[in-house]
Amino acid sequence: MVTNISHQGKGSSNSCSHCNLKKICFPHGLSASELSTFESSVDQTVKLQKKQKLYSRGDTLKSVYAIKAGSIKTYLSTSKGQSQVLGFHMPGDLLGFDGFADDTHSSDAVAMEDTILCELPLANFENLCEVLPGLRKVMMQQVGSEINRHHSLVLTLGQMQTEERLATFLLRLSCYYQKRGFSCVQFNLPMPRHDLANFLGMAPETLSRMFAKLEKQQVISIQRREVTILDMDGLLNLSHEMCTHDVA
Amino acid sequence: MVTNISHQGKGSSNSCSHCNLKKICFPHGLSASELSTFESSVDQTVKLQKKQKLYSRGDTLKSVYAIKAGSIKTYLSTSKGQSQVLGFHMPGDLLGFDGFADDTHSSDAVAMEDTILCELPLANFENLCEVLPGLRKVMMQQVGSEINRHHSLVLTLGQMQTEERLATFLLRLSCYYQKRGFSCVQFNLPMPRHDLANFLGMAPETLSRMFAKLEKQQVISIQRREVTILDMDGLLNLSHEMCTHDVA
DNA sequence: AAAGATTCATGATAAATATCAAGCGATATA
DNA sequence: TATATCGCTTGATATTTATCATGAATCTTT
Numbered sequence: 001m002v003t004n005i006s007h008q009g010k011g012s013s014n015s016c017s018h019c020n021l022k023k024i025c026f027p028h029g030l031s032a033s034e035l036s037t038f039e040s041s042v043d044q045t046v047k048l049q050k051k052q053k054l055y056s057r058g059d060t061l062k063s064v065y066a067i068k069a070g071s072i073k074t075y076l077s078t079s080k081g082q083s084q085v086l087g088f089h090m091p092g093d094l095l096g097f098d099g100f101a102d103d104t105h106s107s108d109a110v111a112m113e114d115t116i117l118c119e120l121p122l123a124n125f126e127n128l129c130e131v132l133p134g135l136r137k138v139m140m141q142q143v144g145s146e147i148n149r150h151h152s153l154v155l156t157l158g159q160m161q162t163e164e165r166l167a168t169f170l171l172r173l174s175c176y177y178q179k180r181g182f183s184c185v186q187f188n189l190p191m192p193r194h195d196l197a198n199f200l201g202m203a204p205e206t207l208s209r210m211f212a213k214l215e216k217q218q219v220i221s222i223q224r225r226e227v228t229i230l231d232m233d234g235l236l237n238l239s240h241e242m243c244t245h246d247v248a
Numbered sequence: 249m250v251t252n253i254s255h256q257g258k259g260s261s262n263s264c265s266h267c268n269l270k271k272i273c274f275p276h277g278l279s280a281s282e283l284s285t286f287e288s289s290v291d292q293t294v295k296l297q298k299k300q301k302l303y304s305r306g307d308t309l310k311s312v313y314a315i316k317a318g319s320i321k322t323y324l325s326t327s328k329g330q331s332q333v334l335g336f337h338m339p340g341d342l343l344g345f346d347g348f349a350d351d352t353h354s355s356d357a358v359a360m361e362d363t364i365l366c367e368l369p370l371a372n373f374e375n376l377c378e379v380l381p382g383l384r385k386v387m388m389q390q391v392g393s394e395i396n397r398h399h400s401l402v403l404t405l406g407q408m409q410t411e412e413r414l415a416t417f418l419l420r421l422s423c424y425y426q427k428r429g430f431s432c433v434q435f436n437l438p439m440p441r442h443d444l445a446n447f448l449g450m451a452p453e454t455l456s457r458m459f460a461k462l463e464k465q466q467v468i469s470i471q472r473r474e475v476t477i478l479d480m481d482g483l484l485n486l487s488h489e490m491c492t493h494d495v496a
Numbered sequence: 497a498a499a500g501a502t503t504c505a506t507g508a509t510a511a512a513t514a515t516c517a518a519g520c521g522a523t524a525t526a
Numbered sequence: 527t528a529t530a531t532c533g534c535t536t537g538a539t540a541t542t543t544a545t546c547a548t549g550a551a552t553c554t555t556t
Contacts, residue, residue, distance in 0.1 A: 076403050080488040084403040098399065100392025107399060129377075129384055136377055136384070143391050144348025150398035151346065151355060155324050155332040157405035158449035162543070193504060201406035203544050208505050224504085224552085240328040410513070441534060451514050456535050472522090472534085502553070507546105514541070525530070 015039055024092035024180060025066055029138035037132060041124040042066075048111040054095065056108050061099030063119045067091050070115025071190045074098070074107050075198075085199035087149070088112070088191055092180070094142050112190060152241065157201045160240075165200045166210045167238035170220065174229060185232070189225040214238075263287055272340035272428060273314055277386040285380060289372040290314075296359040302343065304356050309347030311367045315339050318363025319438045322346070322355050323446075333447035335397070336360070336439055340428070342390050360439060400489065405449045408488075413448045414458045415486035418468065422477060433480065437473040462486075 016027045016039050027038055046065065048054060054065065054072060072089040086107055089095055095117075099105040129136050152172075156165050178184035189196065197207040214220045219234040220227055229235060264275045264287050275286055294313065296302060302313065302320060320337040334355055337343055343365075347353040377384050404413050426432035437444065445455040462468045467482040468475055477483060 076399055078403065078407065078488045082407050082488070084406045086399055086402060097392060097395050100388045101396050102389070102392070106396050126381070126384075130381065133374070133378065136374070140348045141350070143395075144345060144350070147345050147391075147394060147398065148349050148354050150395065150402065151324055151334055154334060154398065154401055154405060155326065157402060158332045158446070159326070159330050192502095198406070204504080205506080205545080206543060209543095212505075240326045240330065440532095452534080453515080453536080454513060457513095460535080498556085500553100500555075503551085505548100505550080507548085509544100509546080511544070512542085514539100516537100516539080518535105518537085520535075521533090523530105523532075526528085 016042065019068070021068065021092045026092075026094055026138050026142050029141065030132070030134045034132050034134045038128060038135060041128055042118045042120050043124070044119040044121075046117045046119050048115045048117070050111055050113050050115075052111050054109040054111065054117070055099075055105045057105055059099075059105045061096060061103045061105055061122060063121045064094060064096040064125060065117040065119055067093050067095070068116040068118055071112040072109050072115060072117075073112050073191065073195060074109045076107050083198065084201075085195055087153075088195075088199070090176070090190065094146075097143060097146055112195075155241070162200070162202045162206050163210050163213060164239055165202070166207065166214065167219075167235050168241050169196070169200060170227065170229065171235055171239055171241075173227075174232075185229045187227055189227060264290065267316070269316065269340045274340075274342055274386050274390050277389065278380070278382045282380045282382045286376060286383060289376055290366045290368050291372070292367040292369075294365045294367050296363045296365070298359055298361050298363075300359050302357040302359065302365070303347075303353045305353055307347075307353045309344060309351045309353055309370060311369045312342060312344040312373060313365040313367055315341050315343070316364040316366055318365075319360040320357050320363060320365075321360050321439065321443060322357045324355050331446065332449075333443055335401075336443075336447070338424070338438065342394075345391060345394055360443075403489070410448070410450045410454050411458050411461060412486055412488065413450070414455065414462065415467075415483050416489050417444070417448060418475065418477065419483055419487055419489075421475075422480075433477040435475055437475060 016022055016025070016035055019025065022028060027035055030038055045068070046054070048070070055061075057077065067089055069091055071091075072093075072095060074086045074089065074095070075083050076086060077083045089109075095109055096105075098107045129139070156168055160168065173187065173189075174184040177187045191199075193204050193207055197204040200207065202210075211220075211222055214235075215222060217231075217234065219231045219238070220229050222228070264270055264273065264283055267273065270276060275283055278286055293316070294302070296318070305325065315337055317339055319339075320341075320343060322334045322337065322343070323331045324334060325331045337357075343357055344353075346355045377387070404416055408416065421435065421437075422432040425435045439447075441452050441455055445452040448455065450458075459468075459470055462483075463470060465479075465482065467479045467486070468477050470476070
């Protein structure tokens with residue numbers, strides 16, 4: 001299968017210990033000595049321009065990636081040309097687990113804006129797992145988090161009405177920003193309405209109406225992509241999730 | 249947190265090499281020598297009666313389980329008493345990944361009928377990963393499969409209409425039985441309508457109507473829980489999934 | 497700055513699905 | 527055997543959401 005990936009200039013070796021995401025990204029769980037062993041194996045930085053693909057369905061799994069800057073959208077396509085956004089991934093997030101079943105990616109990943117990623121080649125990863133028990137642990141935690149996020153998304157799509165889906169999404173995004181040291185009451189949506197509507201399983205028009213509804217209730221205000229949460233409790237009341245408040 | 253688990257009589261040590269699921273269950277991917285090391289660590293058999301819980305949300309993750317006989321339903325609950333079925337798990341399936349993020353189960357698992365499971369305590373598992381590279385590999389494959397199943401479920405709930413959801417579900421179940429050597433055109437639904445409707449994100453009445461609709465189209469026939477697929481191509485036409493046909 | 501394209505919002509209408517209500521048949525219980 | 531209960535189906539209706547159509551606002555390109 002032909003791949004569309006073209007890594008725009010691979011950077012130099014990375015240093016997790018000097019990374020500004022070191023409190024967020026997954027190597028955070030490693031001990032100091034483990035980290036120094038680990039760092040030398042995250043051998044490359046991958047740069048993608050907006051709309052460039054990181055991988056496509058059917059591609060062989062070569063590496064796991066951590067987002068350093070920018071954002072990535074993952075999605076699934078059907079035989080009839082429909083698609084379903086699986087997630088919006090931001091700095092500190094890990095990508096590539098969709099390929100573990102059979103070493104082949106089952107989803108597509110595309111840059112939503114210019115994006116920089118750290119690349120951890122799978123061969124290195126397997127060797128490292130041999131010698132770093134902490135890495136195995138941290139990896140399983142990451143996998144567990146991903147599974148929990150999926151569970152939460154299934155609950156959202158399966159049980160909630162459109163207004164509640166949006167409220168739940170906004171709350172998760174809010175928590176996500178808070179964890180990264182940004183404001184949890186004012187932030188930008190990193191994706192267009194079209195993608196968000198698809199992710200939330202509704203028509204774009206419905207999403208628009210739900211934004212309008214939340215605004216009329218004075219729960220949020222939104223201008224283009226800038227969201228301000230005016231009434232956090234109100235938003236929480238609209239969402240009935242068993243809040244662990246992981247990110248979407 | 250109080251747990252409702254009461255393991256009804258732990259059995260003796262298991263032998264994967266003599267298990268009738270050895271072609272299906274995950275240790276299948278291990279080499280002969282790895283398997284013998286592995287077997288001794290799957291130290292217990294857990295027996296559950298119908299409706300008994302294997303674990304609940306909030307319980308500490310102690311073990312990973314493989315289903316030997318019977319079936320398990322996993323589900324998530326919301327603060328308002330709603331719930332969402334996450335999956336119906338059958339012999340050969342692995343359970344417990346929902347607890348990896350923070351060593352705490354985030355979902356509930358309950359026996360849909362009298363069920364027997366193999367228990368792999370986490371402590372053993374971590375030690376084994378140290379010495380068995382194949383186990384790490386197989387485990388990551390299992391995790392990858394679980395993630396792929398979730399992706400597929402998200403697609404189903406997010407994009408498909410009720411008829412297509414049901415058609416897709418029946419096809420997956422059919423493949424599942426086929427892989428296990430059973431008929432792929434005639435089989436029993438292991439769950440009541442109520443649970444299936446919840447899993448598929450629709451009202452039980454809607455599920456009934458969709459079954460009726462598929463019957464009228466002569467695509468299936470169904471009596472209580474016994475399904476016969478009359479027109480496999482017809483069913484495939486109703487489902488637009490990019491078929492990897494993993495199980496639901 | 498003008499023209500075109502894109503993104504988003506909103507109204508009117510149609511379609512899908514949930515809810516409410518009733519009843520049927522199988523199984524369990526007395 | 528009679529009775530109650532449970533799981534399921536089916537009909538009538540209400541609600542939610544999608545679709546279609548239009549237009550405004552923003553961004554891009556010339």
